Amino acid sequence: MKHKGRVILLVMGILLILNFNVSAREDYSAIVEKDCDACHLDKYYPGEDFFEAEDNYKWKIFWGMTTIAGIIFLVGMINTILLWKLGKSPSLRGKLKWGSVLKVILTEAILEKRIFKASFLRWSVFFGVSMGFVFLFIVFLAFVSLKLSTGLDFIEPSSFHLTLDLLLDLFGILIMIGILLSILRRYVLRSAQMENLTQDTVAVIFIFLIILSGFLLEGFRFATLPPSPAIKFSFIGSMIGSCLRPLELPWTVYHFYLWIFHGFISLAFIAYIPFGKILHFIACPISIAATTSDEANLEKE
């Protein structure tokens, strides 16, 4: 069968989601038969000590960046909410019509029928980027809640980790396709009505760099790992890893610094949300829901 491999992967993925312990990873050093510092050359790391850098510096930097990004995000959101609260008139005409709202959230906020009718290319951009992020967020929430409720860990190598790898790659590539189509639409095809402001370009660059660095991170990781069925779950990362593996470069070192960059760009993106175009991720569903509820109430009147 032509797609046999993919079908097996899909089945494995589904089984993993259902928490069948199919293929837990073995300890890395047992697979490659060498110690970590054989590849992680101390001299390239802060403090010239890999373990110190990995266990200490990396997380200090990460939490430092997270704190700064969190503060900026918070200040931005407070400012945004202060502006939203300037309005004192009632936002809705009557009570919120939950039935109509849920329906429209599905058809317009998620499936975006209006955009689909207007332009398939634009819909693809929307679906790739927006839905990619939404799905990633849902996956994140699902895994965090599973960890909290069942104690199953998805960060450490385990069957759950493989499921996470699969889903992250799947939705990551969805976002990447969306953002590439967006670049095509914005900067190559560019219709007469298209207007590229700095905030548009900033948003595109942010998303592109987050996804690209995420895939490269996986690639750098797999470039030093021996091929195995488990890494196939990260189908993009393993593909990049296969391409990089023949180049005998210190991928593990690159991985360390790229991880920090990936963290930085992702946190900067979060910090930027209240100040740029990304805010429409929050504002659009509110607008759609409110308008739909009003229309439903008007019909009733």
Next chain:
Amino acid sequence: MSEQEDKNLDKENKVKEPTDNKKLIVDNLSPRQIIELDACTRCGECVEWCPVYNQDEREGVTPRSKATRFKKILSSQYGLFRADSLLGKLFRKKKVTREELNQFAADLYECSTCRQCYFVCPSQIDTVELWEGIRRSFVNAGYGPLEQQKHLIQSVKSYDNPWGQPRSSRTRWAKIAKRQKKIVQEPKDITRHKAEVLYFVGCTGAYDVNVEQVAINTIKILDAAGVDYGTLGIKEKCCGSVLLRMGDREYERLAKENIKQFNELGFKTMITSCAGCFKTIKRDYPKMGKLNFEVKHTVEFLIDLIQSGQLKLKNEVNMKVTYHDPCHMGRHNNLYDAPRKLLELIPGIELIEMERTRENARCCGAGGGLKAGYPDIQNKISQTRIKEAEATGATELVSACPFCYQGLQVGIQALDSKITMRDITELVCMAIEDKS
């Protein structure tokens, strides 16, 4: 002009002129409307469909530009990053200049409130409600309306109609029509004699001699059907649409007075032939107070009369017509089928649809104060619609709004078009009139 008069004029102007960068008060907006400013992705769908941008290709008139610029104005005056705050100064946030505010006001009023942008907006921003709310803030701060629109507002305030006519002239059309034997009798005054139905004539139908035929036809039809109806006569006041669209708070007074008067009269149904009055009374009045009657457009009421057998359409009206959807009837009230159904019920009528109809129908450009503020733009918009109507091969252009009637006539005259403008009631009249 004497020196004293000059001084007085200067003084008056100073009172009218806003102080520099006057802070906008936006409490008349809702939090949802301010959120909608952030919901605009600047995708440009509105740009493609906006009838005003179609004529005056300035980015400033587009809905996306208005949303972005208003957000900029708000965040320069309010919030943690306002221009005069510590954070604002730190990030060198600029104050919005008087020129920017004036330009924004000018662009804000360059809009016919046709609601086409709402129908194509993927974020479903209720644009017209938003513009009207912002206009109100601008009027309160002294930046609006435009000079050329002020006479309309002043006229409503002084005479309860936007056409600068005395209140006593409101029933002149009926008196003349009776004298010319166009109608058998003047409609009864509902304030004196109770009736089931109130026919709200509207200012355009009552005062514009070119459009009064709409009122005359409606009366003829109601008489022919034996409807127990009346009008408010000289006690009828403007519905306030013009004030509401342009953002004047006086609308509230007018609406409250009208609601009180209507509710006290005890009629069951109000009908109106004007799409603007219909929208205002049916959709906007309930926000000000409860209405104890049903509001119908004449078209809906006539269908009821025909279907109940009260009104018989006996004559064939052999005409090729095309129908123009008034924005306030269609996009604002979802009344697309009723007028088409009425046309279908008239024997002999052949309806040919224009390229853009229903929710995508082109606007005539007359609404929202655009005709008063930007007559040239309205003229061009109207011409575009007339060309579209001509392309159908129809000989008659039918609509169901006196204001659209006026607006489309502008295009017909500018193009010297052969197409004849008709209100839908005129066709119904042709179908019921005794030919002898």
